Amino acid sequence: MKPKIVVITGCTRGLGRAMIPIFIDAAWQVAGCGRDESQLAELRHQFRPPHFFEVCDVSCEAEVVSFCAAVLTSFGPPDLVLNNAAIINPSAPLWETSASDFSRIIDINLKGPAAMMRKLLPAMLERGSGVIVNFSSGWGRGTAAGVAPYCATKFAIEGLSMATAQDTAGKVAIIPMNPGIINTDMLRSCFGGGAASYPDAADWAKRAVPFFIQLGRKDNGRSLTVPA
Numbered sequence: 161m162k163p164k165i166v167v168i169t170g171c172t173r174g175l176g177r178a179m180i181p182i183f184i185d186a187a188w189q190v191a192g193c194g195r196d197e198s199q200l201a202e203l204r205h206q207f208r209p210p211h212f213f214e215v216c217d218v219s220c221e222a223e224v225v226s227f228c229a230a231v232l233t234s235f236g237p238p239d240l241v242l243n244n245a246a247i248i249n250p251s252a253p254l255w256e257t258s259a260s261d262f263s264r265i266i267d268i269n270l271k272g273p274a275a276m277m278r279k280l281l282p283a284m285l286e287r288g289s290g291v292i293v294n295f296s297s298g299w300g301r302g303t304a305a306g307v308a309p310y311c312a313t314k315f316a317i318e319g320l321s322m323a324t325a326q327d328t329a330g331k332v333a334i335i336p337m338n339p340g341i342i343n344t345d346m347l348r349s350c351f352g353g354g355a356a357s358y359p360d361a362a363d364w365a366k367r368a369v370p371f372f373i374q375l376g377r378k379d380n381g382r383s384l385t386v387p388a
Contacts, residue, residue: 171244
């Protein structure tokens, strides 16, 4: 049987990086992207072809076009797309958040997943199958002080995903996913030392990857959370 293909954005650190070996152990082929060339070089060295790792800043349309074209040429339409790449704003009230910080978080967290879907969905729809998971957050379903721009992008991911799920009618399942609370650099920027009381990315990936693998058409448009 032809191996299944997963595309992971933001694959060089945190949750994206932690999922790679779990997918490979499950006999999936991984196509990953990130912004750090040195980290991508390490991934290429550790995980040899057919796995595929390339630079792509998801906020840059031209880079998304190039990366997605390479994925489709090398693998064909992916079976699973994990739009994981995201940043969080420096903790501050909205009126103390710069316009450039606000724009950057929207470009990566919202416009990035939208660009990936625009470039990969046509081929997936033509084949008639596949799943796209857009990473949301608990702060995409509730709010907290100091992270208004991040909350705005994750609430938007929920709406973007559920509306696109109506467009695909389940032919390709589109799912907004709250990964849960995980001890990553992003969480530490908000929680400080308190982040250590939560599971790390490696432990999370052991639960998350099997959950992602079993997603399908039945889950189209559902707002889901990775089980604890």
